Amino acid sequence: MGWSTSELARLTGTTVNTIRHYHKLGLLTEPERMSNGYKQYGASHLLRLHQIRRMRELGIPLADIGAVEDDHEQQQLALKQLESDLGEQIAALEKARTEVSQLLEHGAPIDTASGFIDIAARMSNSDRALMNIYSTLYEESALAEMRSIMSETTPYDQEVDELAEDADDATRARLAEQIAPSMKRQLEAKPWLLAPTERMTGDVKMGQAAIIGSLRELYNDAQIDVIQRAFIAVFPTLEIPDADRERFIAFIKHVAAEEEG
Structure with missing residues (x-):
């Protein structure tokens, strides 16, 4: 037959x-x-x-x-490797399923980064997009601290989020003064933010360029100006170790040299 x-x-x-x-x-x-x-x-x-x-x-x-096919020892090795691979795949699928459930529960946009889903509703579109980028650049512990920052909102955050690019100088100065206390508190609690490349994974130079480019794309000139004014006001008063202050100064000099180059 x-x-x-x-x-x-x-x-x-x-x-x-x-x-x-x-x-x-x-x-x-x-x-x-x-x-x-x-x-x-x-x-x-x-x-x-x-x-x-x-x-x-x-x-x-x-x-x-x-x-x-005809080698029992090789079959056992192949099965052990397969068991390990399947375990990793199952873990990844379980993580994805959990996050899908969280996205549905909180009504969060599908591109919300892992770890930020339950607070997505409190974040602006720009902040959420920035955290999405950060999630590919930073180690888990750094992202957890970013999450705590995004969880703490002030009455002025939404006003900064909605600030028009042509906002007048008085408005910018007022908002900078209003967000300064919160900025000071966050930087004193997490001084590594002064030189953020310290907690990056992968290629630091490319990560730095990605952040700078993203900030310019996601936030308008008025918003960036308000943040810069607030920072200039609080930096001299920060109660942080000298090493962190020196690391920030070195970081700024390095960024300036790269931009000039």
Whole structure:
């Protein structure tokens, strides 16, 4: 009893092209041809295809099947690696499912960074976008501290968020004075923010450029001016270690030198 390529494909729940692909990879031997020139597959091919399909169902890559099929030790190694990979995939899926549930629960935009979902409603679109970028640049502990900053809002934050680019000088000066106390408190509690590249992961130079470019894109000149005024006012009064103050000065000099270069 024998089968044609299409019949074998139907028997094994695969396709003719898949069978041909297995031939090319050397995973399935070519069958003998009948007198009329047609291929005739036998039981050994049927069993082999079921074996391949089983290994594929378990997640073993096609490239590894040839090496593990008749070697028990290699099979065990492949299964252990597969078990580890599946554990990581399951953990990633469980994390994604949890975050999807949180996004639905809080009605947060789909691009909200992990860890900021429950406070997304209190964040401006610009702040939320910036935290999304930060989530790819900073270590987890730094992001946790960023989250605490975003959780603490003042009555003036929304006014700064909505500040028009043509806001007059008096408005800018008033807002800078109003946000200064909160800024001072945050910088004294988290002085690493003065030189934020200290807590970055990956390429620091590229991360720094990403932040500078994002700030200019997300916030208008008036908003940046208010933040700069507030910082200039509070920096001399910050109660922080000398090392943090010196690190900030070195950071500013480094940024200025790079921009000039």
